[in-house]
Amino acid sequence: GNHKWDIPILERFPMSEDAASGTLKEFFTQGFSRYETERSRADLEWSTSKLSAHLRIGTLSPNELYHKTQDSGLPYEDTKTFSRRLIWRDLAYYQLYTFPSMRDQPIRKHYESTEWVTGDEERRRLEAWKWGKTGYPIVDAGMRELYATGWMTQSVRMIVASFLVEYLRVNWVKGCEWFHCTLVDADSAINPMMWNNAGRSGIDQWNFVLSPENASQDGTGEYTKKWVPELAGLSKPL
Ligand SMILES: Cc1cc2nc3c(=O)[nH]c(=O)nc-3n(C[C@H](O)[C@H](O)[C@H](O)COP(=O)(O)OP(=O)(O)OC[C@H]3O[C@@H](n4cnc5c(N)ncnc54)[C@H](O)[C@@H]3O)c2cc1C
Known part of the structure; x- marks a missing residue:
């Protein structure tokens, strides 16, 4: 049929550097300081950053995001989980490098x-x-x-x-x-x-x-x- 799968997806995640920096700003204003307590909530708008697609395609640098967490002025206790998860990206790339067949075969x-x-x-x-x-x-x-x-x-x-x-x-x-x-x-x-x-x-x-x-x-x-x-x-x- 003529079902346009991409339209609602692009509406929710416009893909540009401007969109990425807008989302970054919103998250740091509205959600970042509550990430430790609210990150599991699917019913709250800014409980997580929603920056994953930008990190994936390169419209946001993970270095920029990491330094933004470090410069937030919040104590380590309030930033540790977000920073750790961001670093899991690199853990994943290390795993794929080490276990190239992991996409369709068990690592163990x-x-x-x-x-x-x-x-x-x-x-x-x-x-x-x-x-x-x-x-x-x-x-x-x-x-x-x-x-x-x-x-x-x-x-x-x-x-x-x-x-x-x-x-x-x-x-x-x-x-x-x-x-x-x-x-x-x-x-x-x-x-x-x-x-x-x-x-x-x-x-x-x-x-x-x-x-x-x-x-x-x-x-x-x-x-x-x-x-x-x-x-x-x-x-x-x-
Ligand atoms: C079964 C399963 C499949 C997943 N597949 C993907 C995938 O294909 N692509 C993807 O980017 N994430 C994947 N994730 C991890 C995670 O769910 C998403 O990164 C996150 O939900 C994206 O939303 P966010 O940007 O608001 O995350 P936030 O909580 O705001 O986290 C910030 C960033 O940290 C990184 N991050 C967060 N969690 C993880 C993680 N577990 N491992 C590695 N990096 C992480 C992402 O780049 C994310 O954008 C998967 C998780 C599960 C359980």
């Missing part, structure tokens, strides 16, 4: 024998996940936001990744491929690093399962109701 080789769902059942589960039709509100909200705008906040990326791997038992490689196809910040190093972790075969394997029930990521319920409008009439909490 013995996880190759993990048993995943296959065939028609794999397709059925994967399709439900991709299109936000699993029946789990926060999972569906995230997957719909991803397809519509190319972005999700990290805490929701973690929920949907954990859900695909732990609940649906679909091989993490399939999730990694879909993210690569749909993310506006799709990164050949960060994405497989995080999916390896979700699939438990990464360097920082997730030794936990995230609950797909709505919780603190969407304290107000507004995020889920926006992306899963069939639930908009329900009372809070979801």
